[in-house]
Amino acid sequence: PEFPGPPCSWAQNVDTIFLRVLLPHLHGPHVEFAADEIVISAADGLAEPVAFKLNGAIDPERSVFGLDHQGLDIRMPKAEPGTPYWPRLLSAKGKPHWLSVDWPRYEAEPDSEEEAPEMPAMGGGDFGGMDFSGMDFGGEGGLDMSALQGMM
Numbered sequence: 001p002e003f004p005g006p007p008c009s010w011a012q013n014v015d016t017i018f019l020r021v022l023l024p025h026l027h028g029p030h031v032e033f034a035a036d037e038i039v040i041s042a043a044d045g046l047a048e049p050v051a052f053k054l055n056g057a058i059d060p061e062r063s064v065f066g067l068d069h070q071g072l073d074i075r076m077p078k079a080e081p082g083t084p085y086w087p088r089l090l091s092a093k094g095k096p097h098w099l100s101v102d103w104p105r106y107e108a109e110p111d112s113e114e115e116a117p118e119m120p121a122m123g124g125g126d127f128g129g130m131d132f133s134g135m136d137f138g139g140e141g142g143l144d145m146s147a148l149q150g151m152m
Contacts (some may be wrong), residue, residue: 006098007098008099010089011102022070031063054090055088056079
């Protein structure tokens with residue numbers, strides 16, 4: 001079924017899920033938090049309650065929301081901090097047209113050292129014996145290092 005409400009965006013980090021619900025004319029909001037669902041209702045500005053069935057478990061006791069002139073900002077700590085990132089916000093598969101990723105708030109999943117590709121050694125800083133003398137770094141006389149040092 002189609003979502004009956006406003007546009008939303010979400011983000012996450014290792015411990016928390018963030019949800020932004022754009023409801024500029026919302027008054028008297030109420031958000032009910034359950035382990036795998038949230039329900040938003042309001043005294044004014046929302047025709048009927050809206051439920052979000054979540055893809056993972058949150059901690060309802062520590063979940064909070066705030067209201068500003070644009071709508072609701074909801075912060076939901078994951079039930080188990082440090083769990084793998086959720087592949088999506090909602091339990092239903094697919095990408096709803098009304099839900100987007102809030103990239104400025106999103107923190108990339110940290111890479112573990114076991115998964116990181118190894119970098120080849122660079123020969124102690126000598127760049128593997130590369131000769132830079134024949135390279136043109138700009139301008140007629142090349143790069144003037146003394147001018148750069150004077151700027152520091």
